[in-house]
Amino acid sequence: MPEIVLDGVYTGYGKVEVLSDLNLKVYNPGAYVVLGKNGAGKTTLLRTLSGVLRPIRGFVKINGKLSFASHTHALPQDLRVLEALEFFKDLIGGNVEDVVRIFGLNDLLQKKISTLSMGQKRRVSLAKSFLIKADVYLLDEPTDNLDPIWASNVRKVVFNLSKEKIILYTTHNLYEAKDLATHVILLDKGRIKLSTPIDKLNTGRYDIGIKASGDLSKILVGEYRGEYFVLSVSDPSGVNRIIQHVTSQGIQIYEVREMGNPLEDLLK
């Protein structure tokens, strides 16, 4: 069974301590989204788990094969895409055909990496990290530079993997984090401030957006944000009562969605 254990870990660069007293145990498969402001230590955490950075104190244990995707592209610019993937395959193993298919690289194989766009480089970079079938994936902002279609594709890949593997995933996109996360790990000033399943996060306030055929401001307390009329409820079950109230006025409801993101409050 794959697992990650951090026990009283202090780590950093030379004499500069970036992460302090980290304690974390991850035993179950899932998408563990690591959140934190700039400089909170997200990248340093992944570097420590990957073994690139050795802890100054404490104990790090990873059971299972590990794959790492840094937030940089980490590609040899002078090689063609196929040459680069073959190089990584020869060095660390894996199957080139699989990742070419998953990341839609067929048209790029003969192109020099230095000539690719940032988004294309990101796909090649992710492809190399997914070459091997790992048990633990450390992904540092993997959807950076990707267009919405490919960002969504990558999230699907990660979501499917998270059913059987442990994925540690950093992002600044809170909507992506909310969609993907089974667990949230919050880093603040180099310490783990919170580590919890996402469904345990309860902020006590839900912003609901309603798209309807009539003017809702005449019958509900809230405000329009674009096409959506947004109002707050303290309990999600309150939405049913609001819908009944609106439809009883002869107004047709087109869409109801959650507008806020509970993760936003964590970073405030």
Next chain:
Amino acid sequence: MSKTLLMFKTFNKRIIRRNSGYLAFLIALIVLLTIYDIHNLHIVKTLPHILGIYIATPMIFGVLYSSMVASVFIEDKSSGLLEFLMASGIDSKWLIDMYIISYLILAIPILTVISTLFSVSMGNPRFLIELESNALGTSLLIISPTLYVSSLQKNAGRYPVSVYIGVAIMFIYLSLSNYKFMNTAPLYVGILLVILSLALTLSLRKRQRPEHLLP
């Protein structure tokens, strides 16, 4: 294919692709300098100190080629490639060794060819070993600190201090080569240089930490 051979093959493919013009210039320069040196042999033979003259050509090659190796190393560091390879379980010291070995695999045959040409032209086989040991020692003396300093630089691309290390070593050596002691026992000087450069390489290798290779 072994990992060492794979790294060497890929590394040199990249060196040639990114520096094809520079590499062609370097080879042309070395060929011209060698021809020039051989052409002036009759004059040089009358001089008391000849090491400083003949070592210049191999050293220029060492300095210029080490700058190409350093540029690939700096890019691999700043692009996160070295970080990825370390995270994939490859030892950081082995990675550094690969750059040095890849450099030496090309440098040694070229230095040997130049040394052989000079020694044959002079009709003195001993000069081959003397020149080769000095050229090899200085080449290794250049590449090791060049890579080490590159690894310590945070913004190496902006101000590649490491590239000037080779130039500084070359000038120091050429200045010293005018002294009598360098020419009375050039073989001992060469052997000493090789030992010194190996000691320096091992010492810098020991000081190298994985975080030095992070972007």
